[in-house]
Amino acid sequence: MRASILAGLFILTLLFSGYSTGHGIEGAHSEGYIIDVIVVDLECEENDTCVSRPSNIVEYFGADWCTECPEVEQILKDVPNESEIILSHRPSSSDDFWLPASRDRFLDVYGLWGYPTIALDGHYIFAGPTQSRELNSLLSESESNYSSITNVSLDNDTLILDGNFLNLSVDVWTVSSNDNLTNIATNHTNYSESNIVDLDGEKLIIVVSNPGYIALVSGSSMPANDYIPDGGLDNLGxxxxxxxxxxxxxxxxxxxxxxxxxxxxxxxxxxxxxxxxxx
CATH class of the missing domain: 1.20.5 (Single alpha-helices involved in coiled-coils or other helix-helix interfaces)
Incomplete structure (x- = not known):
């Protein structure tokens, strides 16, 4: 499957319904927002559907040294729905799977400062285990109507996307799962700079965004307890x-x-x- 053409014509028509749209909550985003998300299964069989558009993207930011993170990671493993995609980041440079691109997303895109944190669809934030327990409730009410990419093809490690990406950013994340983490980002490709992607993983998660800072609003009615600060203070200098x-x-x-x-x-x-x- 990884050789030749992965997906020929990929066109999805989605009904605009649900709790929120992929183009953001009106007034919530000062600059950036997520426009489209596509998942490419690198392990699918030849006759299976290898390309899909999830209903939601759940971005998780944690750290190996974070004592409160395992509870949230278990919550993510127990998410009952199958239509969303989870993208796990390790922004801390002391972690085994840390990526500079994950740290940039943590600090500059979302303006976060602690672990564990969940960002849902670039709209909502869940800070700490207490708030994260309400993730499934919001997921059951939410479906983002993503759209932008009209065709996806993969010839060996060359990714070809069709769509209008003028003034947009396209991030391609190579992910793999292990016993503790779901879809941990192991490599990142900026599609505007290169369309050669890393295939040493289980999936490619393609995120199309309007570039800039993404403002998040709380997705929980609970206080942010058990939240461990990071804030990018380690390794300064x-x-x-x-x-x-x-x-x-x-x-x-x-x-x-x-x-x-x-x-x-x-x-x-x-x-x-x-x-x-x-x-």
Whole structure:
């Protein structure tokens, strides 16, 4: 299947219905949003359907050292539906399967700062195990009407996509699953730079997006308990490149939180000294 043509003509017509659309919640996205998602099964048999368009994309961001992540990973393994696709990321550079592209998506695309986090359809965020328990409830009510790609073909490791991708970003993720993780991203290809993809995996997940920051709204009514900060603070200074703006903002906020108690105590002490001098 990996040689020759994977999928000849691939055209899907979807009814526009469901809880939300693939083009975002009105007013929720300041810049970016997901337009289309296509899954290519690299292990399917010749007569099987090798290309599909999922109803939803569930992006999971976790870390090997994250003590709260295994519970969310089990939730993802137990998702009852089969029409959605799960894409697992390891943004932390200390992890075995970490990818720079996953870290960019974590920090710059979604502006996230902790683990475990789930992003549903580029619309909703579930932060921590408590909120993630409500994922299945929202999935049962939600179906994104994705559309953009009209044809997918794969000749050896050359991916050919048909559709209008003007001013859009097309990310191709090679994924594999193991005992703990569902569809962990092991390789990333920017389709605008190259259409040669890594076939050393179980699936290709193709995500077409309007580029830019994607604002997420909470998909849960519960507080974000058991949420472990990361924020891109590890390994700063390892490269000579410039620090990204989102990282600077996160560092500034964390420093303000850390120094606030001491600043308040200093202010109280100064007021006490002033009142003593007046007496």
């Amino acid at each position: 390892e490269s000579d490149g410039p620090v990204k703006g989102s990282t600077i903002i996160i560092i500034t906020i964390l420093l303000l939180i850390i120094t606030l108690p001491a600043s308040y105590q200093l202010f109280q002490l100064m007021r006490f000294e002033d009142s003593t001098e007046e007496e």
